[in-house]
Amino acid sequence: MTELTKKRPEFRNINALSDLPxxxxxxxxxxxxxxxxxxxxxxxxxxxIIWMFDxxxxxxxxxxxxxxxxxxxxxxxxxxxxKLVALALIWAYLHHFIAGVRHLYMDMTHSVTKEFGKSSATxxxxxxxxxxxxxxxxxxxxx
Amino acid sequence: MSVNYGSKxxxxxxxxxxxxxxxxxxxxxxxxxxxxxxxxxxxxTSGPLGYExxxxxxxxxxxxxxxxxxxxxxxYHVWVGMRDIWxxxxxxxxxxxxLHVFTLVWLVGCAGWAFSVLWRL
Numbered sequence: 001m002t003e004l005t006k007k008r009p010e011f012r013n014i015n016a017l018s019d020l021p022x023x024x025x026x027x028x029x030x031x032x033x034x035x036x037x038x039x040x041x042x043x044x045x046x047x048x049i050i051w052m053f054d055x056x057x058x059x060x061x062x063x064x065x066x067x068x069x070x071x072x073x074x075x076x077x078x079x080x081x082x083k084l085v086a087l088a089l090i091w092a093y094l095h096h097f098i099a100g101v102r103h104l105y106m107d108m109t110h111s112v113t114k115e116f117g118k119s120s121a122t123x124x125x126x127x128x129x130x131x132x133x134x135x136x137x138x139x140x141x142x143x
Numbered sequence: 144m145s146v147n148y149g150s151k152x153x154x155x156x157x158x159x160x161x162x163x164x165x166x167x168x169x170x171x172x173x174x175x176x177x178x179x180x181x182x183x184x185x186x187x188t189s190g191p192l193g194y195e196x197x198x199x200x201x202x203x204x205x206x207x208x209x210x211x212x213x214x215x216x217x218x219y220h221v222w223v224g225m226r227d228i229w230x231x232x233x234x235x236x237x238x239x240x241x242l243h244v245f246t247l248v249w250l251v252g253c254a255g256w257a258f259s260v261l262w263r264l
Binding site: 036040042046047053054056057058060063097100101103104107 | 168171172175178193194197198201221224225228246249250253256257260263264
């Protein structure tokens, strides 16, 4: 039997819990999976987004309710939790936006080299996290 | 084996996902444009951003029209994206169908809510 025809290990039915955490992704892989995660997160939080759209726009009275939700909280939900959810949305939007622009740019200019894939993915990750930190600090009143 | 890709592909009646692929990109560009438009208006307001200024941005007729179009674009964009996710990870047909229905109901409900907010303005 030659080296090639020898039975090689087959990997099927990748287990999400025991196999996936052992995978090491390149930067572009992280951008790709986080694009999905951020998209799914915004999909699930869409009622919250529209609630913010509604209360912040409908009237001056509801605008008050909107701003106080981030301070005193609303109902049984404390303000810091609302802020945390908003921060998650800020990150999701920034990542999805920047990774999306990267997609569009690559589609339009056919920039599909390995080098560009890596460098643009790194820029996407750094930029989205840095902007999230800056806006998060503002949201939690650090400056 | 005969070649069934590129210019040699046998094209029957069905579309091959190009329409959704393209729609996702067109709607993405539209939403990016909306984001920048809104950001510019927020950044260039003088003084603190209160209710009057915030609601004033959306009360302009062109902004209402743009926001309306963006909500429709968002609806289609998210539908394509969520459908991709379900198709990749959920194999049982019944469960996938249920998730597709849930996604549609969720999205149409959210869009209806957003439209009603916009209309009242």
